[in-house]
Amino acid sequence: MNNIHSFTKVILSAIGIFFAIRIISQMLMPLGLARMNPSLESVAIAIAATLFFGLCLAVICYAFVYKREQLAKRIIGTNELPEADSQILWLPAAFRLICVTAGLYCLYAVLWNVVYNLMQYFSFKPDAAQSGYKVMYTPKILNIEQILSWLIMLAIGIYLVCGAPHFVRWQVRKTLKQCKAFEKIRQ
Amino acid sequence: MTKMQIFAKTVFTVLGIYAVVTLYRFYPGRYAYRPDETPIFQELVLLSAFTAVVGFIVYFTVLNNTRLSSKLAGPGPLLESATQAAWLAKSLRVGLVFIGLMLLPNSMPVIVKTLKLFFLIRTTVNDIVISKSIPRILERSYREWFNVLYDFLKALLALYLICGAPHFIRWQIRHTLGQQANKTGIQNPSIKKLKKEPK
Numbered sequence A: 001m002n003n004i005h006s007f008t009k010v011i012l013s014a015i016g017i018f019f020a021i022r023i024i025s026q027m028l029m030p031l032g033l034a035r036m037n038p039s040l041e042s043v044a045i046a047i048a049a050t051l052f053f054g055l056c057l058a059v060i061c062y063a064f065v066y067k068r069e070q071l072a073k074r075i076i077g078t079n080e081l082p083e084a085d086s087q088i089l090w091l092p093a094a095f096r097l098i099c100v101t102a103g104l105y106c107l108y109a110v111l112w113n114v115v116y117n118l119m120q121y122f123s124f125k126p127d128a129a130q131s132g133y134k135v136m137y138t139p140k141i142l143n144i145e146q147i148l149s150w151l152i153m154l155a156i157g158i159y160l161v162c163g164a165p166h167f168v169r170w171q172v173r174k175t176l177k178q179c180k181a182f183e184k185i186r187q
Numbered sequence B: 001m002t003k004m005q006i007f008a009k010t011v012f013t014v015l016g017i018y019a020v021v022t023l024y025r026f027y028p029g030r031y032a033y034r035p036d037e038t039p040i041f042q043e044l045v046l047l048s049a050f051t052a053v054v055g056f057i058v059y060f061t062v063l064n065n066t067r068l069s070s071k072l073a074g075p076g077p078l079l080e081s082a083t084q085a086a087w088l089a090k091s092l093r094v095g096l097v098f099i100g101l102m103l104l105p106n107s108m109p110v111i112v113k114t115l116k117l118f119f120l121i122r123t124t125v126n127d128i129v130i131s132k133s134i135p136r137i138l139e140r141s142y143r144e145w146f147n148v149l150y151d152f153l154k155a156l157l158a159l160y161l162i163c164g165a166p167h168f169i170r171w172q173i174r175h176t177l178g179q180q181a182n183k184t185g186i187q188n189p190s191i192k193k194l195k196k197e198p199k
Helices: A003-027 A029-036 A038-067 A068-076 A087-123 A128-142 A144-161 A164-187 B003-023 B040-063 B064-071 B080-130 B142-162 B166-185
Strands: none
Touching: A003 A038, A003 A087, A003 A164, A038 A068, A038 A087, A038 B003, A068 A087, A068 B142, A087 A144, A087 A164, A087 B080, A144 B080, A144 B166, A164 B080, B003 B064, B003 B080, B003 B142, B064 B166, B080 B142, B080 B166
């Protein structure tokens, strides 16, 4: 176990706790929205959304807090690395960590947007007397731009959570190139 | 500079950028209850005052954060000038890419809308030429235009930061090393050469 592993473990725990807090704070929101218009559909969606949030919470706590050592090993590689005196060693690890964090944030944003919009749609589902709501909320749900942006965000989120290998390689290469350029100038 | 000072500098830069984005997001003029009744002069004064406060924050957290970071990090073993530049470049890049990636989810709808605009340009120009009236897509109040501009600039900033913000990092290194040279009284000619990165 070296410094990079310890640092990665701490960061992973922090990421897990951060997202757990965010999910817990918004877990009961669907139920609150369902209370505004307690139809069968809205209650069913609210319960499903709350259960889904709970499942996400469990997965995040399991992966980022309980199994953080294994995750750190997967991100850094072997734990028999030499101490990180060389500046190059920590760079891919740092980029991979920020990619995983940003990926989780992306997935969280997609989840939040989808659940929020669906809940709004079903909570304000129009009846004969409330046709105005249909006009107000339908375009937001069926907007092709919004659905497209959710899909792109979902794809980016999954790619980033997987460690974004191409992006990390590209960033490391560019960073080292920039540093070499500085060194050349200074010599 | 020490390693911790460089780390603190990166944290200040990231927090400064995040503060600017968040402050303009909650700018009171964006969400006025009765927007049509606010005089334009009052709006301009409010925007100028707000921008001055944001500018102050940017100056001390992003542009000139060496003193703050050295106070925060405290003393430690000093790095050589070349090592310092390398550490600064790497840590700033990691920090800036991070903040860029965090800004991306909220900017995605704007990026998609901007891409969609390319398909709408022809129709919009046709509408203007044929009917000689402003198309509906351009009929917005100045408050809505402010929101559009904010979202667009935020998306641009996110993309620039994800690309690693090379110009900003170059400028920041030149600025920091220049400040140190002034402090110690040793003029380093290589700092001027950092203005343009060689191929």
